[in-house]
Amino acid sequence: MTVAVFVTETHVAENDLYRAKKLIEDRFATAGTISFEPLGSFNNTSSEIVVFVVNEMPDQLPTWQADQRVYHYQINRLDLSGRGPFQLIHPERFDEVEFPHMDTHVFNRLGPRQWGFANFPYGCLYLDPEVGNIDPFGFRVKTDFQNLKDRQDGHILITVFGGSAAFSVYCQYDEMFPQRLQDRLRKKFKNREITVLNFGMHDNVVMQEMLSYLMFVHELKPEIVISHSGHNDIWYGLRNDPYLVAKHNIIYQQHSEYWSYLLHGSGEMPPEEIPDELNLKQNVVKALWARYGQFQDVVTGAGGQFIWGLQPLIYSRTALHPREAEYKEDLDRLFRADYRRRKLYMRVGDITAGLSEKLEQDGKFEFIDFHKIFGGYGDEFELLWDHVHASPKGDDEIARHYADYLNPKIKNMLSGIT
Numbered sequence: 001m002t003v004a005v006f007v008t009e010t011h012v013a014e015n016d017l018y019r020a021k022k023l024i025e026d027r028f029a030t031a032g033t034i035s036f037e038p039l040g041s042f043n044n045t046s047s048e049i050v051v052f053v054v055n056e057m058p059d060q061l062p063t064w065q066a067d068q069r070v071y072h073y074q075i076n077r078l079d080l081s082g083r084g085p086f087q088l089i090h091p092e093r094f095d096e097v098e099f100p101h102m103d104t105h106v107f108n109r110l111g112p113r114q115w116g117f118a119n120f121p122y123g124c125l126y127l128d129p130e131v132g133n134i135d136p137f138g139f140r141v142k143t144d145f146q147n148l149k150d151r152q153d154g155h156i157l158i159t160v161f162g163g164s165a166a167f168s169v170y171c172q173y174d175e176m177f178p179q180r181l182q183d184r185l186r187k188k189f190k191n192r193e194i195t196v197l198n199f200g201m202h203d204n205v206v207m208q209e210m211l212s213y214l215m216f217v218h219e220l221k222p223e224i225v226i227s228h229s230g231h232n233d234i235w236y237g238l239r240n241d242p243y244l245v246a247k248h249n250i251i252y253q254q255h256s257e258y259w260s261y262l263l264h265g266s267g268e269m270p271p272e273e274i275p276d277e278l279n280l281k282q283n284v285v286k287a288l289w290a291r292y293g294q295f296q297d298v299v300t301g302a303g304g305q306f307i308w309g310l311q312p313l314i315y316s317r318t319a320l321h322p323r324e325a326e327y328k329e330d331l332d333r334l335f336r337a338d339y340r341r342r343k344l345y346m347r348v349g350d351i352t353a354g355l356s357e358k359l360e361q362d363g364k365f366e367f368i369d370f371h372k373i374f375g376g377y378g379d380e381f382e383l384l385w386d387h388v389h390a391s392p393k394g395d396d397e398i399a400r401h402y403a404d405y406l407n408p409k410i411k412n413m414l415s416g417i418t
Helices: 013-030 145-150 177-188 206-220 231-239 243-248 254-264 281-301 323-337 341-363 368-373 393-413
Strands: 002-008 033-037 049-054 071-072 084-090 116-118 125-127 156-162 195-197 224-229 306-312 366-369
Touching: 002 013, 013 033, 013 049, 013 071, 084 195, 084 224, 145 206, 156 177, 156 206, 156 393, 177 195, 177 393, 206 224, 206 281, 224 231, 224 281, 224 393, 231 281, 231 341, 243 281, 281 306, 281 341, 306 341, 306 393, 323 341, 341 368, 366 368, 366 393, 368 393
Parallel strands: 002 033, 002 049, 049 071, 156 195, 156 224, 224 306, 306 366
Antiparallel strands: 071 084, 116 125
16 A cells, blocks of 8 residues: 655745654554655556645545545644644545544434534534544543543543643644643653543533533542633633523533524524624623532542643733744734624633633632743743644643642552552
8 A cells, every 4th residue: 555645845834844744654654655745746646545735735636536545734734723734535524444433323423424513412522533543422532441430549540621722633642731641640650550531622611521521531530630721611601692601600612502593493593603792701700610610519529639721822922932923913814804803812811811810819729820831931932823722842831730730649649559
């Protein structure tokens, strides 16, 4: 089997090109011989696997054979838009080769068989096997974690929840901060069993984190539960139905409104993605604060320790790396064309900064303030690849800070256990 890779001949940053080649070699190393050729040399190919390393796919492409697999590797990180760089072009829909769990349960069988969200009884799932290993529910978990409920004394289990920043969209499996955290803790506590599982899921708000915990994790009784989050509850809390947010502390994914409209056909079409009027800051903070408290109560009631990691934003950075500044300039151009979006992003940044202060003053939660931590890094660090998702370097730094915080806790847990 051969893998033919065609690389753009337009200027590409050297580190982006190096990363593209590394990820392609990592992904297809066992598939066969890999060849890298300039895009201009492409005419047609009989290779079983074809990868185009380009910003935009060529206009003229051949009719692919049924047994060929074709991928677009998005080389421009500014156009990744919260997903990994690999995109399946042919076949058009996932099959068992791409997603081995396609037929594992009915909601996968009824799902879109493409990258993105899939309906599920308890909130939607996000399925993106193109980032690497995912389990039947879309989590970046390789372990048969149900066996961990019978783990031996001294086997420390840590579970991570959150949205796409916890999922670590721009990182490969071994780069995401939950995996890096596990690596660091195992190196620190040699000859001890420490497992870190990533239950981060795109777009999740803390209510959905709790549902994931109850469905998949509660019976495992993890020693430590981390919610690496904050952004999504603010992002949606500002836009959700004001009665539900202010009166009942309910924050939900905005597309739930459109689902109701499509299902029932009654009422008016849901408003623009970003309304003119946003919910009051104090109502959003009250709602999310109550739900984080509820999540903490559920975890501690099961004997675990709960830690809130307030995730960083591009606005957390006081000294931008040149490539972060490039993204910020791109964002500013978008704002000039869309005042609603500008207002929403600014409000999200403002509330995040306020949460940083509230966590420090209130004392209700154990927390790690990555908003403040990322603000302390100089412009030589490239930590974020968009307004909310970390780079591999950013995820590594997140893992380092979690490890530093958890080391004394784990040492105390293991004391007296032989």
